[in-house]
Amino acid sequence: MVAQSGPTLGSGESQVPEAGPRARANRWTPWVFRIGSVGLVLVIWELYGRAQETTLFFVPVSSVLAALWGQLQSAEFWDAFGQTFIPFIWGWLLSLAVGIVLGLLIGRFNTFDALTKPYVTFLNALPVSTLVPIAVILFGIGYASRILVVFLFGVVEVTLNTAAGVRYVNKDLIEMGESFNASQPRLFRKVIFPASLPGIMAGVRIGTGRAVVGMVVVEILLVAVGMGRLILRYRGRFQSADLYAVVLALIIFGILLQVLARQIERRVSKWKHEMEQIA
Amino acid sequence: MIEIEGIGRRFNTRDGGSFEALKDVSFSVKDKEFFSIIGPSGCGKTTLLKMVAGLVKPTAGRIDIDGQTVIGPGEDRAMVFQQFVLLPWADILTNVGFGLELRGMSRKESREAAKPYLEQVGLTRFAEHYPHELSGGMQQRVGLARALAVGPDILLMDEPFGALDAQTRQLMQEDLMRLWEVEQTTVIFVTHSMDEAAYLSDRVLVMDTHPGRVREILDVPLPRPREESTRRSPVFNELTSHMWHELRGMMGDPTLPAPE
Numbered sequence: 001m002v003a004q005s006g007p008t009l010g011s012g013e014s015q016v017p018e019a020g021p022r023a024r025a026n027r028w029t030p031w032v033f034r035i036g037s038v039g040l041v042l043v044i045w046e047l048y049g050r051a052q053e054t055t056l057f058f059v060p061v062s063s064v065l066a067a068l069w070g071q072l073q074s075a076e077f078w079d080a081f082g083q084t085f086i087p088f089i090w091g092w093l094l095s096l097a098v099g100i101v102l103g104l105l106i107g108r109f110n111t112f113d114a115l116t117k118p119y120v121t122f123l124n125a126l127p128v129s130t131l132v133p134i135a136v137i138l139f140g141i142g143y144a145s146r147i148l149v150v151f152l153f154g155v156v157e158v159t160l161n162t163a164a165g166v167r168y169v170n171k172d173l174i175e176m177g178e179s180f181n182a183s184q185p186r187l188f189r190k191v192i193f194p195a196s197l198p199g200i201m202a203g204v205r206i207g208t209g210r211a212v213v214g215m216v217v218v219e220i221l222l223v224a225v226g227m228g229r230l231i232l233r234y235r236g237r238f239q240s241a242d243l244y245a246v247v248l249a250l251i252i253f254g255i256l257l258q259v260l261a262r263q264i265e266r267r268v269s270k271w272k273h274e275m276e277q278i279a
Numbered sequence: 280m281i282e283i284e285g286i287g288r289r290f291n292t293r294d295g296g297s298f299e300a301l302k303d304v305s306f307s308v309k310d311k312e313f314f315s316i317i318g319p320s321g322c323g324k325t326t327l328l329k330m331v332a333g334l335v336k337p338t339a340g341r342i343d344i345d346g347q348t349v350i351g352p353g354e355d356r357a358m359v360f361q362q363f364v365l366l367p368w369a370d371i372l373t374n375v376g377f378g379l380e381l382r383g384m385s386r387k388e389s390r391e392a393a394k395p396y397l398e399q400v401g402l403t404r405f406a407e408h409y410p411h412e413l414s415g416g417m418q419q420r421v422g423l424a425r426a427l428a429v430g431p432d433i434l435l436m437d438e439p440f441g442a443l444d445a446q447t448r449q450l451m452q453e454d455l456m457r458l459w460e461v462e463q464t465t466v467i468f469v470t471h472s473m474d475e476a477a478y479l480s481d482r483v484l485v486m487d488t489h490p491g492r493v494r495e496i497l498d499v500p501l502p503r504p505r506e507e508s509t510r511r512s513p514v515f516n517e518l519t520s521h522m523w524h525e526l527r528g529m530m531g532d533p534t535l536p537a538p539e
């Protein structure tokens with residue numbers, strides 16, 4: 001077919017080999033910079049660490065990675081990780097579930113919005129960390145207050161973004177649903193919920209980030225169990241490489257969750273794109 | 280039979296007052312009748328249609344369907360919208376079945392039940408496409424099929440072809456006539472187009488504005504089935520020029536040229 005196409009298509013074809021590699025180069029360029037940037041910091045970290053007279057305070061990255069490797073082999077680390085991880089998962093899932101339901105109701109019903117506004121504003125206005133001592137007094141330092149803190153950190157963003165997503169739903173879609181005599185629950189399930197998914201997913205992503213912050217705050221402020229306990233112990237014994245390793249593990253865990261949330265959002269935002277083409 | 284008795288509707292305005300969109304509107308639509316409503320922009324056509332649909336409540340008067348006063352949407356009615364209003368995230372077959380789904384059928388059953396209606400509007404091979412992949416005319420066929428699929432006694436159409444180009448519009452009118460003759464439903468059809476009203480209808484309600492009210496109800500004595508040649512008959516031309524005369528008077532500009 002190409003051979004028969006003759007000279008008329010020639011100019012068009014000559015553009016194709018150019019467009020391909022250039023588009024690919026553009027796609028990879030940010031990664032070159034990202035990796036380069038991280039690499040540079042790691043090199044400086046390593047060199048600065050080696051230049052220190054003692055590893056009590058500043059540890060080169062190679063020692064931290066070695067300590068992390070060692071930690072990953074130890075049962076104690078995984079015990080501590082579980083003690084941190086399990087309440088986190090509960091608080092996180094709870095914040096998503098409660099936030100989405102609340103957000104749907106707030107976005108749809110003005111009365112509900114008015115009823116809940118004082119609390120949402122209150123939680124949004126203050127650093128949630130200030131509630132940690134109260135959570136401890138009420139629930140002790142066990143799972144309950146850990147779950148509560150993670151939940152409080154995450155829930156507001158999920159709620160607000162979901163509510164915004166619902167308000168953004170095309171009114172015509174809702175009217176269409178009503179015109180077919182749909183019951184209110186069915187209207188929610190079949191129209192409002194799917195149409196609000198872009199907002200809900202933004203809430204899930206941002207809320208996940210906040211919940212991870214909540215988890216870290218719990219580790220720092222409630223140090224009796226979990227990874228926080230390891231941090232406290234290694235700090236007390238000046239096992240700095242291990243201290244760094246545990247902190248690094250928390251950070252990596254937080255980043256992984258962010259990546260996961262972003263992937264889910266990206267998949268769902270395909271719908272958003274299609275919706276915008278219609279609207 | 281649809282009886283509209285002394286319907287009025289006021290809306291609250293931002294300055295705290297109220298605005299009378301419709302006043303003392305009365306008429307009735309017979310079973311299986313094709314009834315069009317035409318009138319200047321803002322005269323309350325959409326509001327009136329939504330009141331029949333049960334989506335907007337009248338502030339005066341009432342609407343009875345077969346002796347039952349309308350208090351909300353019902354399974355006897357289905358609506359077709361000017362902007363099509365399809366689900367962008369669902370394929371065409373799901374969209375056609377969506378009215379049934381909203382009434383409690385499962386996704387699987389409703390898709391199955393939608394198939395004959397998709398075929399009726401000639402889109403079977405687009406069953407698994409998405410709305411944004413279809414032209415405006417095709418999207419409105421989906422909107423029409425979705426309404427027909429719930430088997431309504433009354434089809435409410437608000438400028439369904441208003442967003443389409445002239446040629447597509449004419450084709451859609453012909454298809455609608457063909458479908459309506461098979462489906463035998465009552466139709467209330469809101470339009471801005473005098474040709475469309477004359478070509479499709481048994482009767483045409485011409486509305487006056489500020490506030491919206493009945494100006495006159497015209498009989499359309501054109502034989503059925505309506506055909507291409509219908510548009511060239513003297514009766515057709517007489518009707519459209521009469522409507523134009525009425526509407527031009529309402530728009531307050533007697534110097535506007537008549538359409539050819």
Ligand SMILES: Nc1ncnc2c1ncn2[C@@H]1O[C@H](COP(=O)(O)OP(=O)(O)OP(=O)(O)O)[C@@H](O)[C@H]1O
Binds near residue numbers: 291
């Ligand atoms: N929810 C509402 N609140 C306030 N005013 C409204 C509302 N709905 C309609 N109106 C007003 O009522 C009048 C009639 O509106 P409607 O949409 O029924 O007119 P229409 O005849 O369908 O117009 P068009 O031909 O432009 O579609 C307009 O002046 C409109 O501004």
Ligand SMILES: [Mg+2]
Binds near residue numbers: 324325326437
């Ligand atoms: Mg209108």
